[in-house]
Amino acid sequence: xxxxxxxxxxxxxxxxxxxxxxxxxxxxxxxxxxxxxxxxxxxxxxxxxxxxxxxxxxxxxxxxxxxxxxxxxxxxxxxxxxxxxxxxxxxxxxxxxxxxxxxxxxxxxxxxxxxxxxxxxxxxxxxxxxxxxxxxxxxxxxxxxxxxxxxxxxxxxxxxxxxxxxxxxxxxxxxxxxxxxxxxxxxxxxxxxxxxxxxxxxxxxxxxxxxxxxxxxxxxxxxxxxxxxxxxxxxxxxxxxxxxxxxx
Amino acid sequence: xxxxxxxxxxxxxxxxxxxxxxxxxxxxxxxxxxxxxxxxxxxxxxxxxxxxxxxxxxxxxxxxxxxxxxxxxxxxxxxxxxxxxxxxxxxxxxxxxxxxxxxxxxxxxxxxxxxxxxxxxxxxxxxxxxxxxxxxxxxxxxxxxxxxxxxxxxxxxxxxxxxxxxxxxxxxxxxxxxxxxxxxxxxxxxxxxxxxxxxxxxxxxxxxxxxxxxxxxxxxxxxxxxxxxxxxxxxxxxxxxxxxxxxxxxxxxxxxxxxx
Numbered sequence: 001x002x003x004x005x006x007x008x009x010x011x012x013x014x015x016x017x018x019x020x021x022x023x024x025x026x027x028x029x030x031x032x033x034x035x036x037x038x039x040x041x042x043x044x045x046x047x048x049x050x051x052x053x054x055x056x057x058x059x060x061x062x063x064x065x066x067x068x069x070x071x072x073x074x075x076x077x078x079x080x081x082x083x084x085x086x087x088x089x090x091x092x093x094x095x096x097x098x099x100x101x102x103x104x105x106x107x108x109x110x111x112x113x114x115x116x117x118x119x120x121x122x123x124x125x126x127x128x129x130x131x132x133x134x135x136x137x138x139x140x141x142x143x144x145x146x147x148x149x150x151x152x153x154x155x156x157x158x159x160x161x162x163x164x165x166x167x168x169x170x171x172x173x174x175x176x177x178x179x180x181x182x183x184x185x186x187x188x189x190x191x192x193x194x195x196x197x198x199x200x201x202x203x204x205x206x207x208x209x210x211x212x213x214x215x216x217x218x219x220x221x222x223x224x225x226x227x228x229x230x231x232x233x234x235x236x237x238x239x240x241x242x243x244x245x246x247x248x
Numbered sequence: 249x250x251x252x253x254x255x256x257x258x259x260x261x262x263x264x265x266x267x268x269x270x271x272x273x274x275x276x277x278x279x280x281x282x283x284x285x286x287x288x289x290x291x292x293x294x295x296x297x298x299x300x301x302x303x304x305x306x307x308x309x310x311x312x313x314x315x316x317x318x319x320x321x322x323x324x325x326x327x328x329x330x331x332x333x334x335x336x337x338x339x340x341x342x343x344x345x346x347x348x349x350x351x352x353x354x355x356x357x358x359x360x361x362x363x364x365x366x367x368x369x370x371x372x373x374x375x376x377x378x379x380x381x382x383x384x385x386x387x388x389x390x391x392x393x394x395x396x397x398x399x400x401x402x403x404x405x406x407x408x409x410x411x412x413x414x415x416x417x418x419x420x421x422x423x424x425x426x427x428x429x430x431x432x433x434x435x436x437x438x439x440x441x442x443x444x445x446x447x448x449x450x451x452x453x454x455x456x457x458x459x460x461x462x463x464x465x466x467x468x469x470x471x472x473x474x475x476x477x478x479x480x481x482x483x484x485x486x487x488x489x490x491x492x493x494x495x496x497x498x499x500x501x502x503x504x505x506x507x508x
Contacts, residue, residue: 085375149384
């Protein structure tokens with residue numbers, strides 16, 4: 001279980017997180033929604049230790065993540081970055097097997113390559129993709145390679161940062177289905193951040209809305225449409241008028 | 249207020265420069281410390297050796313040969329004013345080995361390697377590849393910085409040695425082909441005049457300049473701002489900072505090694 005208690009983070013005078021409280025139960029898929037620039041990515045980066053919160057406590061299975069042994073802690077995570085964040089200088093299979101080629105999870109090159117090709121197949125990419133470089137792939141393919149890399153070491157927890165941004169609706173649907181299948185299959189705990197409502201409905205067990213630096217609403221995905229919270233209603237229906245200012 | 253303003257205007261950039269120097273010093277210390285802990289990324293190190301060392305050879309060779317040739321012409325023309333044109337071999341040798349070889353190679357490395365490292369790492373930063381490295385349990389300092397800095401520190405002295413030899417050869421070609429020097433005498437004068445300390449100083453300078461060029465490239469890449477402007481700014485600052493630091497380090501090293 002991941003728990004954030006009163007987490008704050010500011011960048012200069014920009015107070016991005018103003019006291020976030022959120023619980024993500026083990027094995028659940030939590031989707032965090034919210035407008036652009038509301039701190040969704042910062043939230044994930046705080047959990048991973050990529051950004052240090054100013055205040056508050058973040059725990060994983062009851063242990064303060066700031067005090068955890070970094071390598072062992074990060075070995076439990078996989079992350080799909082918004083732009084894929086594939087390493088340009090490495091071939092696709094080397095990207096996917098990055099964790100399997102070095103560090104405590106290191107295994108023989110042939111085995112790592114075989115696992116990478118299997119993970120590529122899992123995300124719908126043919127084995128011939130393995131020997132290409134990221135720059136030779138389309139945006140959708142890069143996203144899928146990023147997804148394969150996130151799941152390559154079969155992590156317990158997977159973060160997805162805007163998994164469908166920039167993709168056409170069909171490819172977005174493919175990615176959504178993949179994420180849902182992978183999370184269900186692996187029994188992983190997942191946090192996805194997105195403002196794509198189709199993704200939310202496809203991926204989420206629970207939804208949390210981040211607005212004004214705090215979790216404005218959280219609940220099961222089936223309650224999202226019927227909640228009376230005006231912020232959630234404005235957001236999920238994409239209305240220009242409401243409590244969320246259109247000009248930010 | 250009126251009196252304090254000029255002082256404040258002077259103090260702010262000085263403090264900022266000192267703070268930046270402090271951050272670079274801490275970064276250098278962290279890089280040095282990373283040398284003594286596992287893992288060591290051999291593949292990245294070998295790749296850096298190739299990019300910093302081997303692929304810099306053409307530009308270093310061309311720079312050195314033209315500089316050596318021009319130096320021979322200048323010394324000959326200047327020496328004629330007081331009937332000292334015969335010292336061309338000696339001055340070309342000492343000039344290339346002690347000063348021009350290391351400095352020009354250092355500056356060429358700053359232009360070619362520092363810029364490339366800064367742009368590559370800055371691009372990795374803005375495209376979240378550095379964050380991805382961290383989430384894949386890989387320390388960017390060990391994976392990106394240490395192999396490059398180590399490769400720079402080890403290969404630039406070799407490049408300087410090659411540059412020194414090619415520079416002297418440039419002087420030799422001009423002196424013997426254009427200025428009428430005897431080939432055997434030119435070589436003998438060069439060898440007789442150069443001392444071991446000259447060569448050692450050249451290699452030491454090369455190592456220091458290689459360290460500076462690669463470290464500054466990595467540092468500014470890691471400290472890059474967002475977007476294309478961030479990458480451009482990081483690259484520009486890295487090349488300027490590395491060039492100035494190389495020239496400053498050259499003065500300090502020359503003072504220490506030959507000041508007395």
